[in-house]
Amino acid sequence: MPVPQQLARGDRMGRGPYEKSGLIEDTGLPPGKTVKERFDIMYPLTEVEESGKTVNKPSAYDLDVEVKLWYLPFGTPNGDPFLWREFSKTVSISKSGK
């Protein structure tokens, strides 16, 4: 979203059209440019006893991943949010191995 500057001065964001003038930054998707996002999500671990040792083991081997691209006209999910795109996949890791 183009983040408007308040009255075209300083470091404050403007809200209503009467005080918006200029931009501080644009957090939106620029035309024709590839925008990449990366998320690293750690599996939950629990401590278990194994051969007399305390080790961390995943408490789940499958993670349901959901990625949603939202447009929030009022800047908050509470105000008329628009779901633009979504993706879901169950990501699994192996249960055996060294």
Next chain:
Amino acid sequence: MRRITARGALVALLMGVLATPCFAEKAGIGWKETIAAKSGKAKTLAELAKMYDSSSCVECHQEQHEQSQKSIHSRSIFGTARTAMTIMTTIENGLMEEPYSGVKSPKDVKVEHLMGCAKCHLPQLRDAEDSVAQELVSTLYSWKDAKKKKDKEAVAKYEEKLKSVSINCLICHNRNAITHKWQDGYPKAGVVYGSKGGDHPADKFPKMAESPIMSEAIQCGQCHGLGPNLELDEPTQCCTSYGSYLWAYKAEVGQQSCQDCHMKKSKLGHNIQGYRDTAMTDKAVDFNVEAFGYHWRDGAQIAPKAVVKVEMVNRSGHSIPDG
């Protein structure tokens, strides 16, 4: 006796001056042929609606009419109600708080005060007297009051009045059909501007003329903004999509016009839409996600994780979101 006659003549002359449309002279040639100059400034909202009444277009252009009625242009002052509310916020949080605006209460609001909103939401307000600004403001507050009282009948009545003026056929196909008026001439009353010239079988609009900008992005750019409206005494800013189009899209990406995507490729025609229609949103953004898991090792510690890689490309001609 002679003195009385002279005074009578003076009064008659003064009356004549007052009855003349109150438009400031313009430097260019032909502005007196515009709808506004010929009609004189509207004194009421109904007069303004009549000045740019496009109901006679419907008979022959039914399809375009039905399309345009689905677009928010057809209720540009009311919007989704958000526009109506924002105009009142602008009066209260903007104009009434600005020490030099001359507005202490909504009753002080004049046409000039509203042009920050009306430049785009009702450009023809420029062709109206301050009494119309007052009528518009009082209607907005009456609507708000009726909503608060849950008076459905009154709400509908005021909504209807607010929707009586809008960005209709004649705003795009006449009033705002020419941006470079010294080069191309002022838009004339009785002429519908579009893709070709010739006769037009309509009593009030017997001629067609080619608008040099009807399929150009600047036609939409008149409202869908460059940034602050610096021509105003108190600049306002709403959407900035035309600025983004020029400097981010045209400069580096492509050559499509607003009309190419929003009217032609979308097949929406005069139902000009943005993110509210899947015909636009489906094509606007490529969204590819890759997700996988593995046993990551933090030293001796096993710390499995899922990696999610998202790649997005905005295929539109401006930043998303914008408007």
